[in-house]
Amino acid sequence: MKIRANGIGIEVEDTGGADRPVVLLIMGLGMQLIAWPPAFVQALVAAGYRVIRHDNRDIGLSQHFDHLGVPNVLWQSLKLKLGFTPRAPYSLQDMANDAVGLLDAMGIEKAHVVGVSMGGMIAQRVALTATGRVLSLTSIMSSSGARGLPEARPEVVRALISRPAGKGPQAVADHYVKLFRIIANPAFPLEEAQMRERIMQGIERNHHPAGTLRQLVAVAADTGQRAAQLGRITAPTLVLHGRADPLVPFACGEDTARRIPGARLVGIDGMGHDLPPGVVERLLEPLIPHLGAA
Structure with a gap:
């Protein structure tokens, strides 16, 4: 379903249960929101939670921002390496x-907030922005955005910024x-x-x-901006991170946990x-007890 939130159209999936x-x-x-594995969502529902997923702006069925143009990612990356803040749309x-x-639009006063990768960064900002409304924070395979942290492996960066060989669905897949x-x-x-099959569904x-690309530049522009603020997070926080993560190295998770008071x-x-x-x-093994404790 489409919901008007923060002045834009956001696509939402809600498992329901007003008393949960x-x-x-x-x-x-x-x-997109369908990237959350069904087993992950179903386990949370089985544990007694109402689960809400949404497409972030500019992705999936939420409002797109094509009028803002396509950023030059290589140029913005160079600015970042030189110590300047990239200009994000x-x-x-x-x-x-x-x-x-x-x-707000759904009439929900408080929620547990769980974000993965860039979503973890957004979740951290939600915890900073709406302090009294975040029951708990969980940041998965994400980062504090501090400057000087280990970066993705070169082959990962090349794959991330490369383009499909063609425009058809099979080439994109x-x-x-x-x-x-x-x-x-x-x-x-x-x-x-x-x-x-999962890729084709998306x-x-x-x-x-x-x-x-616009989201990628938004992440780059946040580098160095959020890390110093994480000490103000008061929500019980769980940081989950793969020790073999080639895109966001484990040290990024360690840094996030170190900066948030009491984070596990x-x-x-x-x-x-x-x-x-x-x-x-x-992930569920520590996550569900974390939600329950909060």
Whole structure:
């Protein structure tokens, strides 16, 4: 369903249950709400929670911002390396305001906020913005955004900024299969047929690469801006991170946990930067008790 929040249209999936505590799930860069594994969502529902997922702005069925143009990612990356702040069409704070606005529009006073990758960064900003409304914070395979942290491996960066060989659905799917193979880890294999099926579902639902580029620059522009503020987070915080993450190295999770007072860090051996079966179960094991304790 489409909800008007923070002045824009946001696509939402809601498991329902007005008497249940709410878990708000925030997905990562360029990923739609359907990227949350069904087993992950179903486990939270079975544990007694109402689960709300949404497409971040500029992705999926939420409002797109094509009028803002397509950023030159290489130029903005160079500015970042030189110590300048990239110029973003919108900010992670804007995306956090979307999430808070979504809670407002749905009449939800408080929620557990769980974000993965870029979604973890947005979740951190939600916890900073709406202090009294965040029952707990969970940051998964994410980062504080502090300058000087280890960066993604070169082959990951090349795959991330590369383009599909063609414009057809199969060429786009081939491109993403290659990318996900690079950021995943062999310790938790996912059969290519399953991976391709999940990718095709996203392509058929909505494929919007320009939005991904604008989100990417928003992440870059937030580098160094958020880290010093994380000490103000008061919500009980859990940081989950794969020790084999090639895109956002484990040290980024360590830094996030160190900066948030009382945060608990759980490192997962063999986990890369994805959510395959096996990883989902290892995430839920500390997550559900964390939600319950809060």
